[in-house]
Amino acid sequence: MVTSAILQEKILELISDGEIYSVQKIKAYLEEVGVGEYSEGQFSGSMNTLLRNGTVKKAERGMYSLVQKEEEIYMKKCFVVSPIGNEGSEVRKNADTLFKYIILPVCESCGFIAERVDHMNDAGSITDKILESLEVADLVIADVSGQNPNVFYEMGFRKRTGKPIIHLRGQGETLPFDISAIRALEYNLTDLDSVESTKDRLEQTINAFSYEATSEDNVNTNESETSTASILPILFDIVDGISDLKMEVNKNNNNALQTVIETLQKTQPKMSQEDALMAQLIPAMLEKPEMLNQLIELGDKFPQQQGFKKSRR
Numbered sequence: 001m002v003t004s005a006i007l008q009e010k011i012l013e014l015i016s017d018g019e020i021y022s023v024q025k026i027k028a029y030l031e032e033v034g035v036g037e038y039s040e041g042q043f044s045g046s047m048n049t050l051l052r053n054g055t056v057k058k059a060e061r062g063m064y065s066l067v068q069k070e071e072e073i074y075m076k077k078c079f080v081v082s083p084i085g086n087e088g089s090e091v092r093k094n095a096d097t098l099f100k101y102i103i104l105p106v107c108e109s110c111g112f113i114a115e116r117v118d119h120m121n122d123a124g125s126i127t128d129k130i131l132e133s134l135e136v137a138d139l140v141i142a143d144v145s146g147q148n149p150n151v152f153y154e155m156g157f158r159k160r161t162g163k164p165i166i167h168l169r170g171q172g173e174t175l176p177f178d179i180s181a182i183r184a185l186e187y188n189l190t191d192l193d194s195v196e197s198t199k200d201r202l203e204q205t206i207n208a209f210s211y212e213a214t215s216e217d218n219v220n221t222n223e224s225e226t227s228t229a230s231i232l233p234i235l236f237d238i239v240d241g242i243s244d245l246k247m248e249v250n251k252n253n254n255n256a257l258q259t260v261i262e263t264l265q266k267t268q269p270k271m272s273q274e275d276a277l278m279a280q281l282i283p284a285m286l287e288k289p290e291m292l293n294q295l296i297e298l299g300d301k302f303p304q305q306q307g308f309k310k311s312r313r
Contacts, residue, residue: 002035002036002037002038002042003196003200004042004045004046004049004200004203005109006035007030007035007038007042007043007046008046008049008050008109010029010030010033010035011026011030011046011047011050011056012050012055012056012066013033014026014029015056015064015065015066016066017066018065018066018068019065020059020063020064020065021063021064021065022062022063022064023047023062023064026064027043045204045207047064048207049109049110049203049207052110052111052207053075053108053109053110053111053112054067054075054111055067055111075111075112075113076111076112076113076138076139076211077112077113077115077133077136077137077138077139078103078107078112078113078114078115078137078138078139078140078141079115079116079117079133079134079137079139079140079141080099080103080114080115080116080140080141080142080143081134081140081141081142081143081151081154081155081158082095082098082099082116082142082143082145082148082151083095083143083145083146083148083150083151084116084117084118091146094145094170094189095116095143097189098143098168098187098189099114099116101189101195102168102187102189102195102198102199102202103141103202105199106199106202106203106206107141107206109203110203110206110207112138112139112206114141115133117129117130117133130154131157134154134157134158134161135157135161137163138163138164138211139163139164139165139166139206139209139211140154140158140163140164140165140166141165141166141167141168141202142154142155142158142165142166142167142168143167143168143169143170144167144168144169144173144175144179144182144184145168145169145170145173146170146173147175147176152179155167155179164209164211166185166202166205166206167182167183167184167185168184168185168186168187168198168202169184169185169186169187170186170187170188170189171186171187171188171194173186185198185201185202185205186198
């Protein structure tokens, strides 16, 4: 199935001329340029991503056009919380790789500017910058790998604001009992397929939140959307569990089939070399009768050789 990134790329390719296009025309173009199979949910998700990041605007119901440069909207801020470590350390290497190859590209595709405290050039107290970012950022992404106490403190500070926060953790990482109920998206930086899967899941989770200013009138709406976003990691865990179960079932089925084949092979009567040769030749001769004629002609040329007997009717 085609990726959401390719869908978005081809949609932008079509509407880059500034004209207004209907959903039907966009889908017709995707088929025309040979875009592979995609689901209706995937198409809707791609359109929503382009709308959220300000690349596309809705002209009217079911009609879309490209946002011109002068119309570009303000990009939202995502503050990244993670163990950083000293320059050159494994902790810093992991933090930089996670930021560069997963968090940054996904945030940009969703219309966010992603920043980490060590990337900021503002003068003043680092603690003040962290607390301010946790307070005002539209989104916070926190990597809980390594059970860093500073990360846990910053997660708690963000939680009190009621604003969106997404948790990540390295594959196989365990969490302390007090926060073990937190659902976190897993990542594995050594597996490219896993990286792409994490990016896709992170994008879906980001797009599940609402980033409107909180007011008394929309508190219930925001709580509902936050609940939806927090359920996504649970759903991803279920999907992974089903996938693992299917792989295990297939493995068991293959093992059982191999056992049956080996058992049948052991119970088959042994053939002589001549019979084994004929068992191979006969199906081929039936498929290509000319091979039989060639064999007969060869026997006519060497009638004295043992095994070649001239057949007469």
